[in-house]
Amino acid sequence: MKITLPDGGIKEIKIGNRDMPIDNLLKELDINPVGVIVVKNDKIVTEDETVRNEDEIRIIMIINGG
Amino acid sequence: MKERYSRQILLREIGEEGQKKLLESKIAIIGVGALGSVVANNLVRAGVGRILIVDRDFVEINNLQRQMLFDEDDIGVPKAIAAAEKLRRVNSDEEIAVVVKDLNHTNAEKIMRGMDLILDGTDNMQTRFLINDVCVKNEITWIYAGAVGTHGMTMTIIPGTTPCLRCFLPDVPEPGSLPTCDTVGVLNTIPGIIASIESTEATKILLGKKTTTKAESNLIVYDAWSSTFENMTIMRDKGCRCCVKHKFDLLNVEKKEIITSLCGRNAIQITPAGAKKISLDDLALKLERLGDVRYNDFILIFKTEREEISIFKDGRAIIKGTDDEKIAKSLYARYIGV
Numbered sequence: 001m002k003i004t005l006p007d008g009g010i011k012e013i014k015i016g017n018r019d020m021p022i023d024n025l026l027k028e029l030d031i032n033p034v035g036v037i038v039v040k041n042d043k044i045v046t047e048d049e050t051v052r053n054e055d056e057i058r059i060i061m062i063i064n065g066g
Numbered sequence: 067m068k069e070r071y072s073r074q075i076l077l078r079e080i081g082e083e084g085q086k087k088l089l090e091s092k093i094a095i096i097g098v099g100a101l102g103s104v105v106a107n108n109l110v111r112a113g114v115g116r117i118l119i120v121d122r123d124f125v126e127i128n129n130l131q132r133q134m135l136f137d138e139d140d141i142g143v144p145k146a147i148a149a150a151e152k153l154r155r156v157n158s159d160e161e162i163a164v165v166v167k168d169l170n171h172t173n174a175e176k177i178m179r180g181m182d183l184i185l186d187g188t189d190n191m192q193t194r195f196l197i198n199d200v201c202v203k204n205e206i207t208w209i210y211a212g213a214v215g216t217h218g219m220t221m222t223i224i225p226g227t228t229p230c231l232r233c234f235l236p237d238v239p240e241p242g243s244l245p246t247c248d249t250v251g252v253l254n255t256i257p258g259i260i261a262s263i264e265s266t267e268a269t270k271i272l273l274g275k276k277t278t279t280k281a282e283s284n285l286i287v288y289d290a291w292s293s294t295f296e297n298m299t300i301m302r303d304k305g306c307r308c309c310v311k312h313k314f315d316l317l318n319v320e321k322k323e324i325i326t327s328l329c330g331r332n333a334i335q336i337t338p339a340g341a342k343k344i345s346l347d348d349l350a351l352k353l354e355r356l357g358d359v360r361y362n363d364f365i366l367i368f369k370t371e372r373e374e375i376s377i378f379k380d381g382r383a384i385i386k387g388t389d390d391e392k393i394a395k396s397l398y399a400r401y402i403g404v
């Protein structure tokens with residue numbers, strides 16, 4: 001699974017054949033889920049959704065400044 | 067009237083009827099920093115009839131790089147006041163009102179109720195979640211916008227129709243957990259670009275051109291360094307605490323003194339529980355013996371070697387030089403009194 005991190009870095013990970021909940025994925029990547037937006041195959045998804053190896057994931061941070 | 071707005075009345079998308087709608091509209095801009103300045107400037111020039119500007123801050127020299135309504139003469143003046151003064155010179159036909167206060171659970175509903183639209187110009191997520199609660203509860207459309215570093219994003223939230231902020235951000239981020247303009251900087255064109263999109267969306271909503279029955283919304287994300295615009299679909303979270311379960315956490319708080327950490331600025335804001343009326347003249351007399359005092363009709367800035375305290379007439383204070391709540395509270399008690 002290809003993951004684009006909030007800083008633009010790219011990570012490739014394999015998670016076996018099972019679906020993995022997004023909050024687990026974030027835990028594995030050591031990312032605090034609060035304030036984070038997860039984009040799965042170009043669609044924003046909630047954290048109870050699951051991901052699999054063929055998905056393309058992007059993690060972005062909500063923007064705070066103004 | 068016709069001459070002032072002639073170039074947009076000519077627009078097929080607006081016309082005379084649209085212009086009338088804009089003139090009859092009533093909006094609030096919460097926060098008049100980099101985003102809010104541009105939104106206010108755009109919409110005042112477009113002829114939005116009644117505009118309320120809410121801001122808790124005063125102008126500082128490091129704001130001038132991007133906060134387009136202000137100049138050097140405004141330093142030390144509350145942003146809402148300085149902005150309104152400039153905007154009245156741009157368009158004296160309009161009704162421009164100001165509130166120099168921190169938007170919080172004690173005043174937010176009163177300030178925002180009755181508005182046709184709320185525009186986000188804030189610099190923190192806490193206030194945006196509060197705006198989201200008030201808007202969902204009272205069915206007011208609002209537009210979220212944010213800008214930091216070299217990127218920004220914006221999204222329109224129409225309660226009852228589109229998802230809300232909590233649909234994709236279930237928890238309120240802790241102060242200090244996200245990058246801010248004070249910690250990572252901001253390219254000065256970013257707020258302008260994002261705020262112009264925000265103003266455009268606002269215009270469409272006020273004209274009644276943005277009607278949707280779809281239970282989805284689009285988060286527009288712009289990245290200046292990769293020169294990309296993206297339009298990401300957001301769906302309603304079927305378990306959303308705010309727009310589905312109608313739990314308004316940010317409004318259901320105990321009414322007591324409010325202490326806010328202004329992240330990235332090494333500063334704490336204290337808003338006393340009851341409304342106070344402080345005489346800045348009297349306070350100046352008291353503090354002059356203890357440090358350097360400067361003040362105008364709205365605000366008093368008191369400096370000692372270690373700290374700088376800005377005090378507003380309603381008793382609210384911003385204490386710079388510490389991010390420790392206890393220290394801030396004791397400084398408040400020492401210099402202003404409880």
Ligand SMILES: [Zn+2]
Nearest residue numbers: 230233306309
């Ligand atoms: Zn929601």
